[in-house]
């Protein structure tokens with residue numbers, strides 16, 4: 208009798224590795240492991256092999272870096288997407304893409320069930336489940352780590368008794384998710400919000416203490432909201448993000464220590480390293496401030512907040528996200544030009560910006576004699592601007 212097939216989003220980590228065995232033993236499934244390369248810089252060949260060794264009937268790896276950058280990260284960059292003013296959504300943005308690829312694979316292989324290794328406490332289960340059902344409502348979803356009710360230690364124990372290699376140990380007590388937009392680290396000593404993260408948790412960035420003694424200057428050039436060049440050199444989208452990770456990381460830029468409000472109601476302490484995301488969002492915002500009119504900038508900020516929430520809450524495939532994306536896209540028409548950044552011991556500051564669409568008029572802004580601003584017009588403007596307050600004061604002054 209042929210067993211039913213299930214497509215597993217496989218990372219090679221503890222939970223998804225145990226999930227392979229669990230799905231075979233408890234559910235009698237044939238497991239097809241699907242590894243998505245979103246720039247996690249791991250040995251994906253070895254991970255592919257590991258799935259087969261544990262018992263997967265097939266193990267497939269898809270390089271999705273380019274579509275991740277072009278279809279997810281760049282739209283998010285145009286929206287300056289950051290959750291709770293801190294987290295550039297690196298893990299969150301990868302989930303809808305992975306979900307889409309699992310769904311495609313299920314269709315291709317004729318599977319009616321798909322599965323992932325998320326626990327019942329995190330945001331990622333929500334993102335996977337909501338994305339999968341938005342794309343393919345007919346597919347069944349099984350989430351072993353949500354069902355087995357095992358602690359992390361018990362999962363490790365299960366792995367050991369079932370001959371599954373475990374990398375998590377005394378040396379690596381952390382739970383890590385990484386891709387080209389950043390690295391998320393939790394668990395271990397990080398669960399105490401008072402404790403400074405030990406240096407060992409960081410991999411993409413060096414400590415500010417060990418950064419170069421001299422600042423690094425960097426120019427990032429955008430065309431209609433999309434970054435295209437670094438220091439005048441045109442790079443492919445993936446190369447560009449990778450290069451910025453490297454330059455930012457070498458200058459200690461992109462470390463984030465965040466007490467985060469998860470969708471499921473838990474406050475958690477998350478450490479992130481997102482050098483490229485931080486450099487790009489900072490540069491992009493600085494260019495927008497030069498070319499967008501005030502009301503557009505201020506209104507866009509409100510929309511950006513909603514957009515970031517939608518991404519964080521797993522609603523990428525919602526009509527609202529698409530509609531907001533269309534709005535964001537239309538704001539980017541003139542976001543073409545350069546930002547100049549100074550990177551120094553963990554900081555990145557904007558020290559220059561330039562655009563042929565700049566709305567900065569030196570003759571209006573200047574205090575020297577080339578000033579063309581109509582000072583007299585200000586008087587009448589202010590009279591009317593404050594007229595209602597003056598009227599109000601005249602009416603209620605005695606009563607206050």
Ligand code: ARG
Nearest residue numbers: 298299330382383384391393
């Ligand atoms: N808290 C982040 C989010 O919900 C990252 C979770 C990543 N997982 C990890 N194993 N560190 O997007």
